[in-house]
Amino acid sequence: MSGNEGKKAPYVVPIGPTHPALKEPVMFTFKMEGESIKDVDFAPGQTHRGIEWMGMRRNPVQIVHLTDRICGICGVHHTLAFARAVEQIAEIEVPPRADYIRTILAEFERIQSHLLWAGVAAHELGFDSLLHLTWRVREQSMDVIENLTGNRVNYGIVQVGGVRRDIVPDQHKIIEDCLSTYEGLLGKLLDLFLHDRSITLRCRDRGVLSRQQALELCTVGPTARASGVNADLRQDYPYCAYGDLDITAVLPDQHMGETRGDVYDRIVVRLIEVGQSCGIVRQCLDQMPSGPITGEEKLAKLLAICKKARGEAIGRVEAPRGECFHYVRMNGKESPEGWKVKASSYSNLMSWIPMLRGEQIADIPIIVASIDPCLSCTDRVAVVKDNSRQIMTKEELHRLSVEKTRRLSS
Amino acid sequence: MSTALTAAMIIGWTVVISVYGILVGLFLLGIDRKLAAHMQARIGPPLRQPFRDVRKLLIKESVIPANAIPWMFNLAPIMALASSLVILLYLPAGSVMPPLGSYGDLILVMYLLTVPALALVAGGFASGSPYATVGAQREMVTMIAYEFPLAIVVVAVAWRLGAAGLAEPFTLTTIASNPIWSVVGPLGILGILLLLFISAAITPAELSRIPFDTQEAETELAGGLLVEYSGRNLAMFYLSQGVKSLVMGALVVAIFFPWNISTFVAMPATVALPVDLLFFLAKVILVLFFSVTLVRVAMARFRISQVIPVYWTYLSVIGLVGLLLLMADTVIPLAGVGA
Amino acid sequence: MSPDTVLTAEQVPEYFRERFGAGVKETRVTERREGAKRNPNFNIWIDLDRELLKPAILALMELDYPHLAVISGTDLGEEIRMIYHFSIYYGKKHGEYTVSLAVHVPKTDLSIPTISDLIPGAVFTEREKQEFLGIRVVGIPDNRRLFLPEDFPEGVYPWRKDETGVPDSMVKDLYMSQRPTDRPAPPAGEKELCEIEPKAEPAPASSPEQPTEQKEVKE
Numbered sequence: 001m002s003g004n005e006g007k008k009a010p011y012v013v014p015i016g017p018t019h020p021a022l023k024e025p026v027m028f029t030f031k032m033e034g035e036s037i038k039d040v041d042f043a044p045g046q047t048h049r050g051i052e053w054m055g056m057r058r059n060p061v062q063i064v065h066l067t068d069r070i071c072g073i074c075g076v077h078h079t080l081a082f083a084r085a086v087e088q089i090a091e092i093e094v095p096p097r098a099d100y101i102r103t104i105l106a107e108f109e110r111i112q113s114h115l116l117w118a119g120v121a122a123h124e125l126g127f128d129s130l131l132h133l134t135w136r137v138r139e140q141s142m143d144v145i146e147n148l149t150g151n152r153v154n155y156g157i158v159q160v161g162g163v164r165r166d167i168v169p170d171q172h173k174i175i176e177d178c179l180s181t182y183e184g185l186l187g188k189l190l191d192l193f194l195h196d197r198s199i200t201l202r203c204r205d206r207g208v209l210s211r212q213q214a215l216e217l218c219t220v221g222p223t224a225r226a227s228g229v230n231a232d233l234r235q236d237y238p239y240c241a242y243g244d245l246d247i248t249a250v251l252p253d254q255h256m257g258e259t260r261g262d263v264y265d266r267i268v269v270r271l272i273e274v275g276q277s278c279g280i281v282r283q284c285l286d287q288m289p290s291g292p293i294t295g296e297e298k299l300a301k302l303l304a305i306c307k308k309a310r311g312e313a314i315g316r317v318e319a320p321r322g323e324c325f326h327y328v329r330m331n332g333k334e335s336p337e338g339w340k341v342k343a344s345s346y347s348n349l350m351s352w353i354p355m356l357r358g359e360q361i362a363d364i365p366i367i368v369a370s371i372d373p374c375l376s377c378t379d380r381v382a383v384v385k386d387n388s389r390q391i392m393t394k395e396e397l398h399r400l401s402v403e404k405t406r407r408l409s410s
Numbered sequence: 411m412s413t414a415l416t417a418a419m420i421i422g423w424t425v426v427i428s429v430y431g432i433l434v435g436l437f438l439l440g441i442d443r444k445l446a447a448h449m450q451a452r453i454g455p456p457l458r459q460p461f462r463d464v465r466k467l468l469i470k471e472s473v474i475p476a477n478a479i480p481w482m483f484n485l486a487p488i489m490a491l492a493s494s495l496v497i498l499l500y501l502p503a504g505s506v507m508p509p510l511g512s513y514g515d516l517i518l519v520m521y522l523l524t525v526p527a528l529a530l531v532a533g534g535f536a537s538g539s540p541y542a543t544v545g546a547q548r549e550m551v552t553m554i555a556y557e558f559p560l561a562i563v564v565v566a567v568a569w570r571l572g573a574a575g576l577a578e579p580f581t582l583t584t585i586a587s588n589p590i591w592s593v594v595g596p597l598g599i600l601g602i603l604l605l606l607f608i609s610a611a612i613t614p615a616e617l618s619r620i621p622f623d624t625q626e627a628e629t630e631l632a633g634g635l636l637v638e639y640s641g642r643n644l645a646m647f648y649l650s651q652g653v654k655s656l657v658m659g660a661l662v663v664a665i666f667f668p669w670n671i672s673t674f675v676a677m678p679a680t681v682a683l684p685v686d687l688l689f690f691l692a693k694v695i696l697v698l699f700f701s702v703t704l705v706r707v708a709m710a711r712f713r714i715s716q717v718i719p720v721y722w723t724y725l726s727v728i729g730l731v732g733l734l735l736l737m738a739d740t741v742i743p744l745a746g747v748g749a
Numbered sequence: 750m751s752p753d754t755v756l757t758a759e760q761v762p763e764y765f766r767e768r769f770g771a772g773v774k775e776t777r778v779t780e781r782r783e784g785a786k787r788n789p790n791f792n793i794w795i796d797l798d799r800e801l802l803k804p805a806i807l808a809l810m811e812l813d814y815p816h817l818a819v820i821s822g823t824d825l826g827e828e829i830r831m832i833y834h835f836s837i838y839y840g841k842k843h844g845e846y847t848v849s850l851a852v853h854v855p856k857t858d859l860s861i862p863t864i865s866d867l868i869p870g871a872v873f874t875e876r877e878k879q880e881f882l883g884i885r886v887v888g889i890p891d892n893r894r895l896f897l898p899e900d901f902p903e904g905v906y907p908w909r910k911d912e913t914g915v916p917d918s919m920v921k922d923l924y925m926s927q928r929p930t931d932r933p934a935p936p937a938g939e940k941e942l943c944e945i946e947p948k949a950e951p952a953p954a955s956s957p958e959q960p961t962e963q964k965e966v967k968e
């Protein structure tokens with residue numbers, strides 16, 4: 001093929017920091033020989049915003065709005081993890097109804113996140129029709145989320161001690177409609193993704209991650225499960241309402257009869273999880289206990305409780321991409337003394353290297369996308385200072401963008 | 411006819427054909443986008459969007475990368491556009507016989523078809539970007555891959571016409587005025603259907619469309635061959651893409667669907683010409699719809715390593731079967747050898 | 750200890766105490782119950798001497814191959830508290846515990862052995878600790894920066910709370926940025942800029958500014 005153009009030395013193909021294949025910036029350096037990848041290195045950190053640094057200068061009531069913005073697509077999980085950590089330190093009891101509402105929101109977020117990912121994966125394979133289809137059906141879950149929280153992204157609904165809005169009986173029907181639509185569509189989506197010849201050709205045995213590698217590289221979430229690691233916090237580590245429900249981790253061998261740990265298995269796991277999430281939301285709606293939705297309604301009082309709190313705790317939740325982990329340490333001051341956010345993709349990025357080695361250029365986009373990387377989640381800390389390298393400072397950029405907005409909105 | 415007059419004729423034709431090729435080509439791209447959008451449940455751009463795109467590209471700055479080879483980098487788009495326009499001079503459009511029909515035949519068209527692709531390759535290599543280099547290598551591989559099935563189609567059709575006793579079977583005038591379907595029996599019909607399928611499969615690769623757009627693969631190579639092109643140069647490549655669409659459509663139409671309305675319905679010559687031309691365009695649109703648009707929305711992109719097997723094994727075998735059927739058709743005497 | 754015995758949450762600290770005796774300074778087991786059925790989940794905290802870090806991880810590996818979530822580091826003033834957050838027994842219904850092994854690294858000797866020979870995936874988070882806390886990870890296979898840009902000054906560690914932390918000069922007050930003056934006036938009226946005095950020190954307590962006050966950047 002084109003593998004031998006008489007090139008002795010491998011040549012370097014940079015992909016990133018921005019590239020059509022990447023939905024978020026990361027810098028890849030590929031050493032290529034012809035069309036196959038000899039070696040790969042990546043450098044994250046292109047979307048630093050200094051969130052942990054900011055958090056250590058704010059109080060927990062403010063931080064929950066910051067955590068909502070860590071990630072556009074798994075924001076509620078970050079907030080939930082952080083809120084759970086603070087609740088454990090301050091010993092705030094969360095009413096069961098709030099746990100259920102949190103669970104419903106988390107599952108809806110999982111549905112929309114997985115559908116979004118499926119569309120992106122199809123686009124990476126050059127199958128744009130499927131992208132348009134999945135993103136169109138995804139809108140319905142976004143509408144439901146908007147109905148429940150008031151926002152399509154950055155829901156701002158989880159607060160330390162509970163949630164800020166209740167789900168009223170009128171909304172049950174809207175949720176029910178959405179769930180039945182998805183359950184009806186799921187068969188069709190599975191059929192489109194799993195039995196399409198061209199997708200199978202492109203995804204089977206590509207980007208293989210063995211179970212051993214998945215364990216050693218600390219992989220989490222669907223990426224780990226597709227490699228046969230039975231780890232799902234919703235099953236293993238009861239939090240919110242998940243302890244009340246009977247949840248089993250989705251593994252590819254339950255549906256395909258074998259685990260190969262390739263891109264195809266990762267598609268299988270995510271699509272099956274959409275159906276699983278529909279079931280969870282339905283169970284939650286049926287079993288929803290009555291009662292208050294927050295442990296402490298008055299924010300001032302809540303802040304006072306948090307100010308007095310001392311200790312350290314962990315909040316872990318299963319975000320769409322895997323374990324989302326917040327460590328918080330409070331020492332009786334307004335803001336946390338220590339805060340470490342571990343987004344799901346933080347654990348998954350390392351798995352790119354074994355996956356990409358030996359594959360072709362054509363497989364880069366889909367393999368990179370197959371772990372569903374959420375780089376804004378992963379990179380969070382920087383304070384930019386310009387030097388002589390002619391960098392546009394944030395202020396200049398901001399100023400220009402404000403101007404442009406005003407020109408447009410006139 | 412004096413040489414001067416012939417030269418003037420040819421120049422005149424060239425201008426006419428260029429204008430017609432570019433306008434119709436862009437129009438075809440617009441139709442393709444609109445239909446694809448509707449099939450993907452989108453509204454899609456208006457039909458005149460390609461014209462707007464070209465207008466916008468023409469007023470943009472054309473950037474030449476620092477490590478490019480400027481003369482080659484700038485020559486490639488001109489070559490691509492010119493060579494795709496030249497092919498049109500050899501192809502019939504409706505009842506308008508090709509202006510250069512007596513100077514070249516199907517074999518020449520086949521060769522000319524590789525020129526725009528080679529221009530792309532040259533431009534890609536000249537851009538000095540790793541993406542473009544990879545894209546250029548892929549374009550060459552793809553070219554080698556589809557050339558063989560294409561040759562099978564051309565040879566099979568011409569040979570069958572020759573076997574039916576026609577003089578000069580390779581000239582497009584002959585092919586267009588003797589519809590291949592009318593000279594064969596039932597076995598031959600089957601063979602031609604197979605060849606038609608092959609032609610439809612070659613078209614997306616010729617036009618670098620999904621599933622064979624590996625050389626431009628947006629998500630892999632960010633545009634591949636064209637990654638460094640901008641402004642006027644990119645506009646020319648875009649135009650040549652439109653003209654190539656028309657060329658491929660016209661070629662398939664000329665070989666497989668050469669009928670004209672005027673041959674069935676008597677009408678004055680002044681009416682016949684535009685009617686035939688419109689009918690021809692309708693045929694081109696249909697051909698492109700089935701071979702480009704439909705395939706494009708229903709498939710994922712192939713890996714370059716999958717392109718070769720697809721063409722050299724599956725499609726070549728189908729093509730050879732078609733050829734054999736056509737040969738068998740001449741051996742088994744059947745009715746229908748008419749001219 | 751055979752690999753198929755599953756310890757209860759209370760037995761895990763005991764197991765470490767038996768192994769390391771006085772090297773284990775403090776152990777805690779916290780339990781959190783949520784949901785209607787109040788099923789418990791357990792978090793185990795174990796404070797160790799720095800030298801015992803790798804033996805402790807090896808001991809943990811005898812129980813189950815641990816999943817390393819992340820290494821967290823907090824500047825406590827005189828020393829940095831590094832916590833290695835593991836979890837074990839995943840895959841068992843409601844059976845997973847987090848095991849957090851904490852070691853204290855004094856600022857006079859900021860070094861810690863790498864654990865990437867035991868858990869290859871730890872390199873990522875170790876690189877992060879090097880650049881954000883200025884800790885030297887001894888024997889780390891990949892010494893490069895991870896998240897911080899190349900032009901970030903050497904010797905500034907964002908999570909430190911002493912003089913090596915981020916100085917005020919590097920903090921950008923985005924809400925203070927105003928329109929450039931040499932341009933035509935925008936069609937929309939200029940909004941009033943919220944006057945906030947930039948604080949002298951980034952003292953976290955009693956911060957008057959709410960992030961929501963940045964109305965200026967809203968469209």
